[in-house]
Amino acid sequence: MKKELFIVGAGSVGGHIAHNIVGYSDEYKVAGFFDDDLQKVGKTQFGIEVLGTVKDLLKLKNANVLIGIAFPKLKRKIIELLSVNQTLKFPTLIHPKAWISKGVSIGKGCIIYPGTTINYGSEINDFVCINMNCSLGHHTFVGRYSSFAPGVNTGGHSIVEEGTDIGIGASTLQGTCIGSNSIVGGQAMVISDVKAESTVVGIPAKLLNKSK
Known part of the structure; x- marks a missing residue:
């Protein structure tokens, strides 16, 4: 059974992974996006639902999370936010x-x-x-x-x-x-x-x- 993978960022990098996850790994399936663009929350992007904002990830335990964002400053900010939930996993x-x-x-x-x-x-x-x-x-x-x-x-x-x-x-x-x-x-x-x-x-x- 494949593990659920949640992607932060429903933009170009996240879209690439959503479209090509099978090519990257047979271990994971994309279970949803998290994005701070409120116009995307509750809708689908690339055929996958945007489940909530980045802060909503703090409610999950032992979740596999991929930061699907290229911008370094934003990545750092997101990781600092998510670091309070030490159960989150970040696969490569x-x-x-x-x-x-x-x-x-x-x-x-x-x-x-x-x-x-x-x-x-x-x-x-x-x-x-x-x-x-x-x-x-x-x-x-x-x-x-x-x-x-x-x-x-x-x-x-x-x-x-x-x-x-x-x-x-x-x-x-x-x-x-x-x-x-x-x-x-x-x-x-x-x-x-x-x-x-x-x-x-x-x-x-x-x-x-x-x-x-």
Whole structure:
């Protein structure tokens, strides 16, 4: 019998999982969404009912919950809210068409989309979302809550600190560090370290402003 999986966020990431849960895992079935958009509550999204707001999850015990949201700041806020219910479980979903080398560690609550490759020695921390066709070089470190849009490439020994949001097709030169809570624009090429809470864009990536 499959376990029930509840998804936080009835948007694009949640919709992807709802449509493709069978492709990700034969262990779970999507039992419902939780979303703070009151116009969605009580209705169906992607053929699945929105059962309540995020706070309503606090009433459940031993539930399997997936954070179907890409935005790092919002993910952090939701996890902080849900942390008072210590019975909740946060499984990681890895699509079988992703390639994960031996010697890679992946935390709880992550989503790894199809077509992604993660090379040896890499460390993916909790609640990271890595979208389609990303390539992570050996010994890449990805901090909690970070999100990669499709087609992101990291060179070996890259460091992506907590809460970083990397746009479509962006790349990092090997050994570079992107500081926490930063934003990297789509198609940007990061060739030097990025300070925390910065927004960088372009080729090579240059500072646009502080991301706060």
